[in-house]
Every structure is written in C-alpha cells, then in structure tokens.
Amino acid sequence: MRHVFLDHQSTTPVLPEVFEAMRPYFTEVFGNPSSLHQHGLRVRDAIAKARSQFATLINAESVDDILFVSGGTEAVNLAVKGVAYANQRKGNHIVVSETEHPAVLSSVEFLEKHGFTTSKVKVNPVGWSDPADVRAAITEKTTLICVHYANHDIGTIQSIQEIGKIATEKGIPFFVDAVASAGWLPIDVQTMGISLLSLTPHRFYGPKGVGVLYRNRRARLVGVQHGGVQEGGRRAGTENVPAIIGGGLAAEIAMREMPTRIAHTAMLQKRLWEGLKKTIPYIKLNGPEPGPQRISTNLNLSTEFIEGEGQLLLCDMNGIAVASGSSCVSKSLKISHVLAAIGLDHALAQGNIIMTLGKDNTEEEVDYVVESFQKIVQKLRGMSPMWDEFEKGIIDSVIKPTGRGKSFSEHAAAVSGKAAH
Amino acid sequence: MSDTYTLYNSTVMDHFMNPRNMGDLKDADGIGEVGAAACGDIMKISLKIKDGKIEDARFKTFGCGSAIASSSMATELIKGRTVEEAMSFSNQEVVSALGGLPPVKIHCSVLAEEALKAALEDYQKKHPLLHTASRTPQLQPMAV
Ligand code: FES
Numbered sequence: 001m002r003h004v005f006l007d008h009q010s011t012t013p014v015l016p017e018v019f020e021a022m023r024p025y026f027t028e029v030f031g032n033p034s035s036l037h038q039h040g041l042r043v044r045d046a047i048a049k050a051r052s053q054f055a056t057l058i059n060a061e062s063v064d065d066i067l068f069v070s071g072g073t074e075a076v077n078l079a080v081k082g083v084a085y086a087n088q089r090k091g092n093h094i095v096v097s098e099t100e101h102p103a104v105l106s107s108v109e110f111l112e113k114h115g116f117t118t119s120k121v122k123v124n125p126v127g128w129s130d131p132a133d134v135r136a137a138i139t140e141k142t143t144l145i146c147v148h149y150a151n152h153d154i155g156t157i158q159s160i161q162e163i164g165k166i167a168t169e170k171g172i173p174f175f176v177d178a179v180a181s182a183g184w185l186p187i188d189v190q191t192m193g194i195s196l197l198s199l200t201p202h203r204f205y206g207p208k209g210v211g212v213l214y215r216n217r218r219a220r221l222v223g224v225q226h227g228g229v230q231e232g233g234r235r236a237g238t239e240n241v242p243a244i245i246g247g248g249l250a251a252e253i254a255m256r257e258m259p260t261r262i263a264h265t266a267m268l269q270k271r272l273w274e275g276l277k278k279t280i281p282y283i284k285l286n287g288p289e290p291g292p293q294r295i296s297t298n299l300n301l302s303t304e305f306i307e308g309e310g311q312l313l314l315c316d317m318n319g320i321a322v323a324s325g326s327s328c329v330s331k332s333l334k335i336s337h338v339l340a341a342i343g344l345d346h347a348l349a350q351g352n353i354i355m356t357l358g359k360d361n362t363e364e365e366v367d368y369v370v371e372s373f374q375k376i377v378q379k380l381r382g383m384s385p386m387w388d389e390f391e392k393g394i395i396d397s398v399i400k401p402t403g404r405g406k407s408f409s410e411h412a413a414a415v416s417g418k419a420a421h
Numbered sequence: 422m423s424d425t426y427t428l429y430n431s432t433v434m435d436h437f438m439n440p441r442n443m444g445d446l447k448d449a450d451g452i453g454e455v456g457a458a459a460c461g462d463i464m465k466i467s468l469k470i471k472d473g474k475i476e477d478a479r480f481k482t483f484g485c486g487s488a489i490a491s492s493s494m495a496t497e498l499i500k501g502r503t504v505e506e507a508m509s510f511s512n513q514e515v516v517s518a519l520g521g522l523p524p525v526k527i528h529c530s531v532l533a534e535e536a537l538k539a540a541l542e543d544y545q546k547k548h549p550l551l552h553t554a555s556r557t558p559q560l561q562p563m564a565v
Contacts, residue, residue: 307462309485313428313437327460328485331525346461350483383443383489385454385465385481415456415463 001319004365008203008297009152009180009356010323015205015250022207022246033239034228043241050248054212057251058178058197059188067213067231068244072179073103075198075213078224078235079175080107083144083196084116086220087173091141094118097129099338101152104177108146121147126288127156127342131163138170145174150181153325153338153354154287155298157185164193173219179203179211183254184262184297195219201243205359206250210243257359265357266296268366272355273299275370280377284399286344286352299355300325302348304399305387306380311353314376320369323354345398347386347408386411429486432520436490441497444479451547453539457484459528464492466536470544473504480536487522488529491515495533504544510537 014022025046031039033047051063060066069075084094096108098120108118119137121129129147138145145167150157160176167174175196178187182197183204189197196215202208215221215234227236254261269290276283282304288294303311308326315322323329325336327350334340335349355369381387386408389395393404395411406414427434449467456463462484469477478500480492494515499507512530516522522530 305483307484307488310437310489313486317438326485328462328488333460333525350461383440383481384483385463386483388445388481412456412461412463415454 002365002368003319003321004361004369005321006355006357006361006369007321007323008358009354011202011208012205012358014202014207014246015253018206018246018250018253021249022242025242025245029241033241034230046245047239047241050244050251053248053252053255054199054214057182057187057255058199058214059190060214061190061216064232065214065216067215067235068239069211069213069231069235070209070237070240071211072101072177072198072200072203073211074225075200075211076101076103076177076179077107078213078221079177079196079198079215080104080144080146081111081224082221082234083173083175083219084111085224086222087143091139091143092116093139093141094144094146095121095134095137095142096146097121097123097134097148097158098341099123099127099129099151099153099156100146100148101177101179102337103179104146104148105337117141123156123341125342126293127151127154127286127338128288128293129158129163131159131166134163135166138166138172142170142172145172146177147174148177148180149187150178150185150295150298151287151338152180153336154300154342155295156287157181157293157295160194161192167195168193181295183251183258184265184295186258189214189216196221201247201250204250204254206247207243209240210247212247261359262296264359265361266290268357268361268363269296269299271363272357272366272369275366276301276373279370279374282397282399283377284348286339286342286348297357299357301353301355302344302399303351303353303377304348304397305351305384305390306377307350308352310380311351311373311376314379315353315373318372318376320372323356325352325354326350345407345409346412348398429490429522430520432518433487433490433522436493436519437486440480440489440493442477442479442493442500443481445481446477446479449479449540451540451542451544453536453541453543455532455535455539457488457528457532460485462488462529462532464488464532464536466492466496466533466540468537468540468544470504475499475502475504475507478537480533484532485526485529487519487526488532490519491522491530491533492536494518495530495537499537504541507537507541510534 173195182199200211286300308324309328339349396405446467450470451468454465478496512534515530
C-alpha cells in the first residue's frame with residue numbers, strides 16, 4: 001500500500017543529516033553542559049552554536065534571547081505564566097486571541113483561577129483577528145498580549161507586525177506562538193515587534209523533546225520550573241543536548257530551504273484543494289483561500305453529510321495520514337474550538353478533515369489522495385442517512401443551500417432532543 | 422514496520438470497513454432515527470417485521486467508526502428476534518459482540534440501542550392492533 005503522510009502539523013520526520021549530527025551527543029559527547037570539565041565545556045560550545053542557529057531563524061538581536069525548553073507546550077507555558085507572574089505588580093490582565101493553541105488557552109485559564117483576568121479577541125469567519133480589536137481589548141492592567149502567527153488548525157496567518165506595533169506603542173510584552181509556523185514562514189522578531197516567541201523544531205524536520213522560547217531582554221520573565229541555574233536561571237533542568245544540537249541544524253536548514261519549501265507546499269496545496277473541489281460536491285475549505293493569508297502547508301476541509309472520524313479511518317486504511325477536528329475524534333467529544341470560533345455550522349465541523357503538507361509530498365501523492373478521498377466520501381455518504389435525506393429534500397445543504405428542507409442542525413436537534421454544540 | 426495498527430479492535434474495524442445490513446428497507450414496517458446528544462451524530466434503523474418477528478434490518482449512520490460498527494452489529498444481532506425480545510435489547514450486547522469499545526465510545530452503541538427501539542416504537546404505532554398486549558418502555562421515537 002502507498003503511504004502518504006499529510007499530518008505535518010502533528011510532527012515531521014527528522015532529516016538524516018540532523019539525525020547524524022545528534023548521534024555523537026548520545027554516546028561520545030555525553031557531558032552535562034553544567035559541568036566544568038572538558039566533557040561539559042565541549043557540549044556547552046555545541047549548544048552555543050545551536051542557540052545562534054535558532055537566533056538566525058527568527059532574527060533575534062542576541063543569542064542570549066534563546067531559551068531551550070522541553071517543547072512547544074513548555075515554551076508557551078513559560079511565556080504566558082512567566083510574564084504574567086513577573087509583571088503582577090503592574091497588572092493582571094491578558095489579551096489573547098480565541099483561536100490560540102490549547103497550550104496558550106489552558107495556561108491562561110490556569111492564571112484566571114489565580115487572580116488574573118483575560119479578554120479574548122474574536123476572529124472573523126476565516127479565523128483572522130483584527131488588530132483594532134486587539135487594541136480595543138487592552139486595558140491599563142494589561143501585561144501581556146498573546147496572538148499566534150499561523151493557526152494550528154485552519155492555517156490563518158495573523159497580522160503580527162501590526163499587533164506588534166500596537167504592543168510596542170503601549171509598552172506591553174507581545175507573545176507570539178509560532179509553533180505552527182516557525183520554519184515555514186519568515187519570522188523577524190525585531191521588525192515584527194515580538195517580545196516572546198515559542199517554536200519547536202519537530203515541526204520542521206528536527207527532533208521532538210526540545211522547544212525554544214525567544215524572549216527579548218525588555219520582557220521580564222520569571223521561571224516556572226525551579227531547580228538548577230540553567231538557561232540564565234529561567235529554566236531549570238539538564239538540557240536535552242542531542243535534541244538541541246539536532247534542532248539547531250534543522251533550523252539552519254529550514255532557514256536555507258524556506259523559499260523552496262514554501263513554493264513546493266503552496267503548489268501542492270493548490271493542486272490538492274483544486275482537485276478535491278473539482279471531484280467532490282459539498283466540500284468546503286475552512287480558513288482563508290490558499291494565498292498570502294494562509295500558511296502553505298495547511299488545508300482544513302469540511303465534507304458535508306458525513307463525519308470526520310470515519311473519513312480519517314478510511315484515509316488511514318488507504319495509507320493516508322490525516323487529522324480531524326470533529327467531536328467524535330476528540331476525547332472531550334467537542335468540536336475543535338477553532339472551528340467553533342469561526343462560527344462553523346456543527347454539521348460541517350463534524351465532517352472536518354485536516355491535511356497538512358510537507359516538503360517531501362509529491363504531485364503524484366496529491367493526485368492519489370484526491371482519487372482516494374473522493375471514493376472515501378462516496379462510501380461514507382452511501383452510509384449516511386443525512387445524504388439520503390438531503391437528496392430527498394428533507395434536510396438542506398449548508399455549503400450550497402437548495403432552499404428545500406430544514407437545516408441539519410434543526411434536524412439533529414429534533415432527533416436527539418437536544419441542540420447541537 | 423509492516424504491521425497495521427488500528428484505533429479499534431479487529432471486529433470493530435471489520436464492521437466499520439465492511440458494514441453488514443447497510444442501507445434502507447423499501448417497505449419497512451418500522452423506522453427509527455435518533456441523534457446522539459454527546460457528539461451530534463445520527464443513526465437510522467429500518468425493520469421488516471412479520472408475525473411479530475424481525476425478519477430484516479438495515480441501518481444508516483452519520484457518525485464515527487464505532488457508531489457505524491455498532492449499528493452494523495446491532496442489526497446483525499436483532500435479526501430473527503421477536504419484537505418483545507428486541508424491546509429489551511441493550512447496548513451492552515453490542516459492546517460485547519464487538520469485543521469492546523473504548524470508554525469514550527460507549528455512547529455510540531447506546532445510539533444503536535435507541536435507534537432500534539425507536540424503530541420498534543414506530544412499528545407498534547403503525548400496527549396498534551397487532552400489539553396491544555406487549556408492554557414497552559416509554560420512549561420518544563422519531564419516525565421519518
Ligand atoms: S458517533 Fe460521535 S463519537 Fe461515535
């Protein structure tokens with residue numbers, strides 16, 4: 001069977017040269033960078049190099065602004081909680097976009113239980129936060145603004161530079177979660193007015209188990225994990241040396257290959273969406289059209305009258321790895337909060353599939369996916385009472401209303417005795 | 422890595438990939454359609470009943486893999502049972518016949534039980550004289 005990996009938003013394979021670069025740091029060069037002898041000093045040097053590779057990727061002023069942590073989630077937790085607690089005397093208010101990754105939203109929720117307040121900035125139907133709304137949400141007590149760069153779910157690119165200007169003007173630290181975009185979108189923390197930024201190399205062909213928090217020296221930050229004096233006292237714990245070394249190299253390669261990777265995935269993204277749109281009726285793209293407003297790797301689709309988990313399973317059985325934001329897929333039985341935030345109809349959220357491209361996907365693979373996915377949709381529609389009822393005019397399509405029948409949501413509420421959502 | 426890993430056990434996967442009794446019955450004697458309050462999914466079961474016995478059953482499901490597998494298994498299990506026997510059908514039977522479902526997916530099998538009972542209610546409503554004697558639990562069926 002053919003294997004097509006279309007879940008690069010979850011993770012990516014480690015580049016062979018990155019793996020080779022990491023290898024000695026498990027066995028020969030095994031020292032702890034905190035040690036003062038040859039073994040430690042040698043590793044310290046290698047880590048310094050990785051720090052500068054990451055600094056280059058995002059154009060940080062200084063290598064000292066790069067903190068190594070265990071992953072994207074920890075970078076986010078440190079940024080949100082670290083800045084909130086460091087500035088507690090100044091204020092207790094956080095401005096956050098409602099489509100942030102759960103790492104951000106859950107950190108903020110934690111803070112809400114400890115005396116902080118938040119304002120959630122709404123998004124428009126394609127998932128974009130208006131910088132004017134960010135400005136309007138700021139109060140005298142605001143000590144942190146959190147807006148991600150590209151959305152992990154629907155690929156919307158936020159207007160970071162404009163929000164950065166507002167943050168700089170108001171003198172408020174601006175944290176950008178770039179876990180879903182680093183390595184895939186050019187980032188310049190200086191011109192974009194970013195004070196803190198999170199990323200992880202496993203999203204761009206580096207290893208898991210390491211994350212980076214960029215923090216410029218003007219943003220005060222307290223550590224949230226206590227112990228030894230690693231990372232300038234801001235993050236206790238022995239460094240994951242091989243992952244840091246590999247991550248640094250992955251960052252260097254991502255920087256070099258970024259234009260090619262973007263062009264390649266953008267071409268595939270267009271081909272895939274055009275192909276699906278042409279062969280499958282009642283399919284919708286969530287988020288902006290492919291182009292400057294959307295990250296080149298992401299397609300978030302809703303296929304009407306069928307549910308997402310079935311699509312995911314059948315894709316998998318055809319060798320195609322995808323993700324879904326349907327409630328049946330989630331452990332909490334809730335649709336993705338991003339799909340809810342853009343106001344997507346419950347029926348469409350249930351039919352959600354997320355395909356994320358990588359540098360190694362090919363046109364041939366994309367064509368195979370279009371062909372297989374069309375059959376999968378057909379098979380599931382054949383099993384769905386909704387498709388049948390749509391054809392009989394009992395319920396109507398949300399994507400292309402015919403004016404016949406009730407809406408799916410009304411119908412679902414009638415048969416379950418409860419409103420959807 | 423040549424093994425195929427699956428989210429569900431092989432029985433569930435089999436019923437999902439090759440569902441039994443999928444479709445509608447043209448001259449069904451009872452049809453039940455219900456929705457899951459938990460995730461918003463929908464299941465429909467149609468029955469052909471003769472002399473108080475379920476002769477044939479079909480399902481259509483808008484839902485996850487376990488919902489499809491549950492409806493496939495439920496229709497298999499109830500064929501040949503009397504209406505009265507079928508009225509005490511429980512989702513537990515589906516779960517065990519499938520060799521278990523993940524805890525978060527148990528409600529999908531409940532959907533199958535409810536769809537079946539709604540279809541039986543519909544049948545009894547359409548054929549009141551045939552079944553005046555049988556007592557049935559109070560349900561709110563939705564006939565289509
Ligand atoms: S039908 Fe939604 S979780 Fe099974």
